Amino acid sequence: MPLGRALAAGAAVALALTGCLGPAGSARVARADASGDGTLRIGLILDNTGQQNFLNAPQLAAAKLAVKEINAAGGHKGKPVELLPETVSSDTAAQAKALVAAKADVVIGPTDSSRAPAAIDVLANAKVAVISPANSAGALSNYKSGGYYFRTSATAIAQASVLAKLAKDGGARTLAVVHEEGDYGKDVAAAVAGAAKQSGMEVLADPEFTPGQAQQAAAAAKVVNPDAVVLVSRDGAQGAIAELNNAGLAGKKLVLSDGAVSRYGSGLGARALDGARGILPGVFPSAAFQADLVAVDPGLKDMVFAAETYDAVILAAVAAAAAEDDAGTSIAASLVAVSGGAAPAAGQQAGQPASRTCTSYQDCTYALRAGQRPDYDGQSGRINFDSHGDITEANYVVYTYGEDNLATMTGAEAASSSGG
16 A cells, blocks of 8 residues: 555544544543654553562563564554653552653553552543553442543453352362452452352352451351352452361362462462462463563563553554554543444444454554554453453463462463453
8 A cells, every 4th residue: 555545544544443432321531632742651550569579570571572562563653662661669659650750651550459549540630541451340440530541351250250160160069158358359259159059059158257367257168068169368368278278178179269369388288279279360371472471581480461461552552553642542542442342343334444353563553554443352362442441351360279389370261351
């Protein structure tokens, strides 16, 4: 295609894609006039400290890999995309303010759902798009971000059907759902109970516990003697596992929610988790993707949230390319459409470009130049943002623990984002 026609086609697609509000009730950002400075700047909020600090490395490596590939494909409008220097802190608001000062157009993060509001409040107010690769709290779907907040991971309750399936696949006919107090524990436990009943299992008990005080819940589960126990927990997971182990309900009887999966090792009694299974959001990284990540960080040992981070960066750059503008408002206005989640299929509405599935930044830019709507599906699978900025399909990696209370990836499962 001659250069003039290519530019005209790109402009037409940009006009059609930006301001795509999605389904009725959408609160997505409307199309804005170009206001970027010509340089796409991507920031990271790495907020994993303490026991979860191992999650920082794969996210950083994935972001670096994505930016490297974007720049190899020509960058944004011929200029290199910048990945702003990263910091690690639990002070999310301070990180967000620093990124605004550094002129970030889009920010990837945070990991912890409880820290998302602090990031969103600062960044959305500054008209900076936010894409978390790991947030799962259901309440964030309706958080007032003005349409600037998205996530490439599923809501927490989406895991319910997978947890129930793992229990049933292990031969369980009866189930106890031991859950930690709070919205995460209650919401996921209720969804697990519903999914278990739908699959033909009987839920015998669903005791709740406060972190550090799980003995009574473990005792309640022991009384009903279930075939399997699903533990839905975060902060109190280690103590709850110890109590369930004392009650004879750990090991291969135990299925762990995503918040309870961690490297326990010697922190638990010998073989406490031997045979236990758990899940984390995401997909099993391909061999090629793993190799590319290790090339970026030779010391990388974990891949958790790497695919979701990589996809978040690529999506941001594709959105900027579709809008022909690097400003946060333009990116936010284009993200739903370039994910494949909003624009109608070809022929459904006059003036809308035909869609084309693309799996890399370069491929997506080719689609734009051809006058097509890029529909990005990446390393984490199909994304398709809905009107809340949530993905519509959820993927999970299954982990199985060994005698050393450490987990290895052993499988994959999928579910709808609503938990079905």
